[in-house]
Every structure is written in structure tokens, then in C-alpha cells.
Amino acid sequence: MSATLRTLHAALGGVLHGAADRVVHRIAPLAEATEDALAFVAHPRYRGAVAHSRAGVILAPPDLVADVMARPDPPESGWACWASPDPYLTFAHLTQWWRRHVQPRPESSGVHPTAYLAPDAEVHPSASVGPMAVVESGAVVRAEAHIGAHAVVQARASVGEGTRLGPGVVLGYDCRIGARGIVHGGTVIGADGFGFAPAPLPDGSGKAWVKIEQLGAVRIGDDVEIGANCCIDRGALGDTVLEDGVKLDNLIQIGHNVRVGRHTAMAGCVGIAGSARIGAHCTLGGGAIVLGHLELADHVHISAASVVMRSILQPGHYSGVFPIDDNRAWEKNAATLRQLHGLRERLRALERRLT
């Protein structure tokens, strides 16, 4: 459970300052790291935090090398600095290297004897299938893919090379996910979209809902990560689509026929209603809602908990959240808000009188 700094540097590049034969036992946050740990600092604006860190090695931008090396009270082996022009990206690569070489994920290999594979399911010999997983008729699981415990790959669905489905994931019939994807536990891909036509009840009391069968599927590109307990519904006629590189956090709802552009990222609890089209390179903060049939251009950024009620065709940063306040102040302001239009009229009347 350790690696020398020299090894890390050889794998990931950058410029070393200080003892390269130092052993790194763990990666830790800057404030908590001890002398046997490596920490990282993403930007020169965190210069102040560097001075107080006891991390033996700090992965830092070149501008901070002097600060890292000049920290007081160094250990016997001295401090080390690993300089990178983009320390955050190097840190991401480091965590991947660490996961592969130092702290591997526990994993089943091969097909677990308790899994059920339909006779005509096609599972590549290098794929692994966990305990109690189910791969139904006509489904395809490609090389190096992993199907987690209790996951279900329904009929004719397809899992791309190296893609990992977590425990209990459902990949619905005819749905496809590309290569190098990750789907975390409990996510359901390909449940029916929410579609009903109203039909008058005979008693005239109102309408009942008649189901519109959802005849499409879900298509997911390469390098897509989807968090836990999300729902990606199948399309009504065409498909619901997540393009390459999309990243979704947990508990996200993607309605039927939504299209999410490549490299767009959404934080937890986001809801995208049916037929919305989200551009590429967008970000949506946690709990944001996008109403149905709307369009978001590329490079649109929506703040957490904001509700998109109209299409947004210009790149930019958009927000709409009631500011939190102590409850008494909020009550007064919220009550006044219900009269806001009236206040505007009164203000206008005053202005008219004075001109």
C-alpha cells in the first residue's frame, strides 16, 4: 500500500524537487496530510494553505514550488514538491494509477457460479459477471466489461468494452451503453417513459390516463459515468440519448427522449423532463430542474436548484434560487413577494405623480 515518488513521477510526468526515493503511503487532503502522505494544491491562490501543511510531498503548480520547499520544520528527508502545470489533472491521473497499482478495487473475475446467463446471451470471455447477476436472451457483454452483483442486463441490451455496471443496475431491453462506462448501484436504464393520453371517464368526474407504450430505447455513448439510483427512461418512439463523455451524479432523472450532449455534467438530484435537449459541455448544479421540450445550447451552466422554464440559447451562467435567510426575515419577504406586482404599480403611480 505504498509507492515511491520516483515511480509516480515516471508514470505521470511533471518535475520533481526533493528526494525522489521518498515513499508515499497515502494521498490525503492538504490540511490532514502527514509526512508519509502526498497532497495536492490546485492553484497558487491556495498558497496560504501550503505553508501550514505537513504533507511530505505536495503536487503543486510551478509557482508554488518555492513555497512548498521552504516550509519550516522539515522532516529528516526534507520536503518534496512535484510540480505540474495542471496539478488537478495530474491528481486525477494519480488517483487512477493509485487505484490500479496500490489500492485495487475488490472484484470478481469470470462468471460467478450464482449468476444466470441466458443460453443465447453473448458474454465475452474476458468480461466478469458478479453473484446473482442476470444476463438475458440476446444480450451482449463485451470484453473486460463487469456486470455487478444482482445487476440485470435485459434482452438484447448491450454493454460496451470495459464498462462496469454496479450492483443492482438494470439495463433495459434493447438499451445500449458504450465503452469504458461506469454505472453505479441501483440505477435503472430503460424503464418506461412517463406518457399517457387523457380519456374522459364515463361518470364525467374527470379523466383517466391511458398508457402510451414506450417503443424506443436508451442509447449511451462511450466514457459515460452515471451515479447511483438514477433513472434514464426509454424513449416513446425514438431513443433517449446520452452522448460520449456525459457524467451524471446520483439520483438523477432523465425523462424519455431527452438528449444530453457530450461532456455535459450534472450534479445529484437533477431532473430533466421529457424531450428536453441539453447541449454539449453544459453543467447543471444539484437539484436543478429542466422542463420538458426545452433546449439548452452548448456551454450553458445552470446553478444548483434552479428551474429552467424556457429554452436557453446563449452560452452562459444562469440561476434562479430564492435566497435563504433566517426564518423570520424570509417570512416577511416572502409575504411581500406575493404583493410584488402591486408594489410595482404603486411605485409607478408615485413616479407619475412626480413627473
Place this chain on the structure above:
Amino acid sequence: MSATLRTLHAALGGVLHGAADRVVHRIAPLAEATEDALAFVAHPRYRGAVAHSRAGVILAPPDLVADVMARPDPPESGWACWASPDPYLTFAHLTQWWRRHVQPRPESSGVHPTAYLAPDAEVHPSASVGPMAVVESGAVVRAEAHIGAHAVVQARASVGEGTRLGPGVVLGYDCRIGARGIVHGGTVIGADGFGFAPAPLPDGSGKAWVKIEQLGAVRIGDDVEIGANCCIDRGALGDTVLEDGVKLDNLIQIGHNVRVGRHTAMAGCVGIAGSARIGAHCTLGGGAIVLGHLELADHVHISAASVVMRSILQPGHYSGVFPIDDNRAWEKNAATLRQLHGLRERLRALERRLT
């Protein structure tokens, strides 16, 4: 994977214009449909979209027949129009017919050998139970019902005729769902409601929470559809109730002792807190929240992302969402909002001075 227009018409009614022996290969959205496809248009207000569609057959209201048939550049067999006084409802019935006859859902039949049925579970011979599903002691699964892969029907629970539980669904002990229901993957029916009594901690630092065991269950009527990864909690003393014809989208939370009236529909990510009573024929937009112990009358419609903080006893359409704006404008308006009550006082002072 096709049907003649004549066959569809024979099954579903309406009036045909054009070649009835035309073969329909797929159902597609108006804008994407090609000559071998059927599309639909719900309302004369979409007349403009009809003119540009290449759909061989268009299911349309009678007012649009002439438009459909007069489109330029017809295929050799000419255009066809399938007129219906309620094209959206006919479309819904068409999707159901298509699902049964042309594009059937893949399905297990009988009891899968890897399923576990308690010796005293009662599963009708015409019901099907998927791989690894569990039906516990005293549970009842009625005729033509389907229990999905990994679904769990707990002790003494009951699944009505023709009802389908998706993969991984949990129907808790003593809970019941009626006939012709659909529950999508990952939904948990009958987890404990959230009930605790506060008890002072010995050290005076605050209170601990003492669990109130939830002694009720969940009762779900006929023709109810529930989306994926929802939670319908069991009642504390009485039952949580969803009446006939209720439709819930994904990721919806229904607290303990809630009652939802018949034919009410809720979009994704809605949360209904404990003991709320929602009337019949209501709709709740995505992400709406209803606080506990409130009452909504019949025919109340709540906009997406709105928060119901008081009972609503009059039918109507209600909203409460902060409008989204570019971030800079939002920041200014939100900051001012925190002084809104003060602004009202200042306006009032001016008004007093001027009268």
C-alpha cells in the same frame, strides 16, 4: 415488424383517407418520420408541422385531413391520413396494439428456476416470476401477474391480476397492489415511514430520536403505474393509500399515511410528506414538494418545482418558482429580495408623505 394501415384501422377505428393497404413499418415523430412510417398530430394548431412531414401516414384530427393529403411531392402510393376525433388517445391505443402485436416486450414465462418461492406463497399458474425473484411466506401473486428479476414480494403481500413488478422492486410485507398495475425497477413499496419521537440526551446537548415503529402498510388500487426508484412508505398506524388510476413518474417520495386520490398524476422527483391528502385528478409537476398534513382538493394542478406550504382547497393551477435569469441579474434581484419587506415600508412611507 410491420402492419398494414387497414389492420390498424380495423383494430382502433377512425376514418381512413388514401391507400389502406399501405404497410406501416414504424411509428415515428412527425418531423423524423419517413414514407414507411406513421406519425401523429394531436391538434390543428400543429398544422404547420404537417406540411413539412414526410410521414406516409399521419394520424390527425378531421380538420387536418386536407392538409395531410395535399402535401407536395407525394410518394408513388400517395399520402394517407387516418382521421380520429382524439388523435392523441388513438395514438395511445395504437402504441398498446403495436406493443402487443408488432414489437412485443421480451418476457420470462412461468417461474424461473433461479427464483425463490416460499413453500406457502401462492403464485397463480398463469403468473410469471423472473430470475432470482423472491416471493415470501404467505404472499399472493394473482393471474397473469409478472414478478421481475430480483423483485421481492415480502411476506403476506399481494400482487393483483396482470400487475407487473419490474426488476428489483420491493413490495413490503402486508402491502397490496391491485390489478393491471405497473411498478418500474428499483421502487420500494412499504419501507418504514419516517417517524421518531425526540428524547432528551442525558448530557443536555440536545435530543436523540426514538423510533416509532410503522405498524401500517401500503394499499395501492387498480390501474396504478409507478416509475423507477420511487419510495412509497408504509403508514405509521393506518395505511398509505394510492387510489385507482394513479400514475407516478420516477424518483417520487410518498411519505407515510399519504393518500393520493384516483387518477392523480405526478411527474418525476416529486416529494409528498407524511399524512398529506392529495385529491383526485390532480397533477403535480416535476420536483414539486407538498409538506406534511396538508390537503389538496380534487383537480388541483401544481407547477413543476413548486412547494405547497398550505392546504389548497380550490381547484386550479398553482405555481411558485423563482424565475431563472442570467447569473448576474439573478444575483442583483436575489440580493434585493432579501430587503423586499423594507422596500415595501419605504414605498409606504413615500406614499404617506405624498397624501
Place this chain on the structure above:
Amino acid sequence: MSATLRTLHAALGGVLHGAADRVVHRIAPLAEATEDALAFVAHPRYRGAVAHSRAGVILAPPDLVADVMARPDPPESGWACWASPDPYLTFAHLTQWWRRHVQPRPESSGVHPTAYLAPDAEVHPSASVGPMAVVESGAVVRAEAHIGAHAVVQARASVGEGTRLGPGVVLGYDCRIGARGIVHGGTVIGADGFGFAPAPLPDGSGKAWVKIEQLGAVRIGDDVEIGANCCIDRGALGDTVLEDGVKLDNLIQIGHNVRVGRHTAMAGCVGIAGSARIGAHCTLGGGAIVLGHLELADHVHISAASVVMRSILQPGHYSGVFPIDDNRAWEKNAATLRQLHGLRERLRALERRLT
């Protein structure tokens, strides 16, 4: 399915008035209870509801004994009152007693033959493991714990004494939950936190997201209850922590490296973004959102659906929700809200003119 009042009193204390040998057949809400039922009233302010209740026994505060006993039209055996200084707390204990002695939860015992236990998993002989559950290599399940049907305890994870994991729960590798916990169905503990570093795409169109492997785990204290279909993500470097006595409702998202202080409770659909620190004895209403890296002091109470956008360092009650209104009024007020800052400027201009 019944108990004498004398037995209940002997187990739980308080002062009895009326016939102690009365048999209680069920516990019911005050308004619905019949003469064979016990109901409770928490506070003298509900005095009015007592007068109309037909409950044979009412658990009540001492102030209400006279009201309970003086109700008109008593049954042959007369009314009974069970007085407690904290009836709500006594009621909570009563439901627990009732669950144990009168209405026990159906339960598997021992290890179900369809479960899969890795050869080196350590499952205490008094623990029970449900159908199809999976306990992976190196995992520990302590005395009297229960692993529900289809639940997965991943490698090296640990389940404390008496803790119950519901159906389909995932406890991720290296994650730990303490004693006497409850986790309801479908909850995923230990999925990856949402962490990515941006890396420019070669075509200059924007950035791709490079995964930051999540090297921490989740640590959960004693007496913690977590609802259904929640997500508690593993930490990026350190651990995500829920302290003793925390209570979470359903569909809650806890991001990586969050710390939730002891005895804090959150209602359904709450989202806590990464690295937030929530104090002890806090409450968060349903649908509340806390942004990342923020801090909430102890004893902070957040109203339902409010969004915490800055740290809150003083105990108290905080809110931020747009008030719901009929749709027409909301539209006017929301439109005006987008000009609010301008209105303030106009008001200020008027004030200047008049001074």
C-alpha cells in the same frame, strides 16, 4: 394480536385511569380509533380532538386525564386514560413494544440457502441473511444483524450488531455501519463520489472530464437509520461520515466527504453536496439542498425545499422558498421579480428627489 392495558403499562410506565384489564386490539389515530383501540394525544392543545374520539384508551398528558374520562356515551367498561408526562415518547416506546410482542415483523432467520457468502466472509451465527443476499470476501456481519434479500455487503465491509440492511441495499467495499442501524431497501452506500478534473479536448471545443478515483469509504455510527433508495457516496481521499443517531428519510443524496453530526435528521429528497459539514442536532426539511464545502453549525434547522448557499454558523431556523400562489398571480409577481433591483433603484431615486 392484542394486549391488556395492564401489560402495556407494566412494560412502559405512566399512570392508569380506568379499567386496567381492558384489551387493546390495535393502536389507531385519535379520529379513527374505536373502543377496542388505543390512541394517543401528544399535547393539551389537542384537547378538542379528545372530546370526539371513541378510542377506548387514550395515552395522554396528565392535563387531559379529566377530558379523556369525561367523554360522553362511554362503553360498558368505561373509558381508560394512560397518563404520561411525554405521551409522544411513550407512544414511540409503545410502538416498539407492539412490534416486538404483538405484531412482529416477518423475518428470515439463519442464512437462507440461496444467499451467497464468500468463504472468508465472517457472519456471526446469530445474524440472519435473506434470500439471494451476497456477503463478499473479508466482510463482517456481527451478532443479530440482518442482511435483507438481495442485499450486497461488499468486500471488507462491516455491519454492526443488530443492524438491519433492507432488501437490495448495497454496502460498498471497506464501508462500515455501526450497531442497531436500519437501512431501508435500495439504498446504495459507498458508490463513487462525483469527482472529475477537466482536461481540454484536442479539438478545442471544450473539456472532457477525467475521473478522480474515490479512494475513501463511508463510516456510519451507531443507531443510524437511513431510508429507501438513498445514496451515501464514498469519500475521495478521506471518508464520508454519518455520526451516531443520524436519521435520514428516503431518496437522500449525501455527497463524498460530507460529515453529518450526531442526531441530525433529514426529511426525504434532501441533497447534501460534497465536503459539506452538517452539525449535530440539525434538521433539514424535505427537498432541502446544501451546496458543497459549506458548514452548518449545530442546532441549525432548514425549512423544506430551501437551498443553503452559504455557511450557517449560528443556530436557528432558516428558510428560502418562493411562496406558492395561483398561477396568474405568480406569473405577475415572478415577472416583476426579474426587475426587482431596478425597482429598488427607482424607489431610491424617488426618495432622493423628496429629501
